[in-house]
Amino acid sequence: MFSEARGDSVQIAREYMDSLLVESRVVGAVKPDTTFRFLGETFSMPFMTAALSHLDLASMAEGAKEAGACVSIGMGGNEEMGKVLSTGAKVIKIIKPYADEKEIMSRIEYAEEHGALAVGMDVEHAVNVEDAEDSVVMGLQMKQPTLEELEKYIRATKLPFLIKGALSAADALRCRDLGAAGLVLSHHNGLMRYAVPPVMILPEIRKAVGSDLLLVADGGIETGFDAFKALARGADAVTMGKALMGPLKDKGAEGVKEALQKANGQLQAMMIRTGTKNLKHMDPSVIWEPAGYRHG
């Protein structure tokens, strides 16, 4: 998004991802199993669609369902959410931090009444990139929610609530204390400049929250090899966003299904080569990280 600017977090995250190397432990390895249990449901793979918007999200959901993947969706009204839910996919609705609370509550209620798996909020999209003002997204006013407001939204629903945009151990602990079920670790395509990449900070966040929160790594997952690194460093699942947009445009639901299956094949290839038999046995010690960054 900010490829011309210094501090492009998308580029920083890509370079970091490619700097991580993987140790082979192939001797005696067995066929890996990527069955993924999440929020009481069973999926074929730990990939989910990122919270996208302004696209044919029903086809995206159809493709993900066919591949056995969970779906998250972003900005959009209840009518669109209804179309996505009617595909039968398991859906996480990520709601924008609207200034008008009614916009938030109506989406929470709709998600609950129409069988969504979970809801969440992309808190990272409330403020502007270049100043501290609340942002306007597609003509709609956003507002940085206070801790009290976030807690109110979380408690307004029986559904699990995920906070998208938490990206530090300190925020993760805050979210846990507010009652969130999980986090989508994201800088939302570089909305924060110079952001620590999600996959870099994952081990620190996992250490802080233990198994109290589900952790979903978001941003820059282009292949199953990227996904493996995120999962090995402590993620429960990963999202794919931009990497699915070309396949969706070219081949609709079928393209999304094929892209997810290809990524899952790459994940399985990495799992067998590292002697990882299933997602519960991910071992961070297979990842080699170059020395350099230290928490200040």
Ligand SMILES: Cc1cc2nc3c(=O)[nH]c(=O)nc-3n(C[C@H](O)[C@H](O)[C@H](O)COP(=O)(O)O)c2cc1C
């Ligand atoms: C076209 C487009 C629309 C998006 N809309 C939303 C949205 O409505 N809500 C949200 O939380 N994130 C939204 N995102 C951000 C994605 O969920 C994700 O955080 C980001 O694209 C990074 O993941 P990726 O590198 O896999 O694409 C959008 C991204 C794109 C490319």
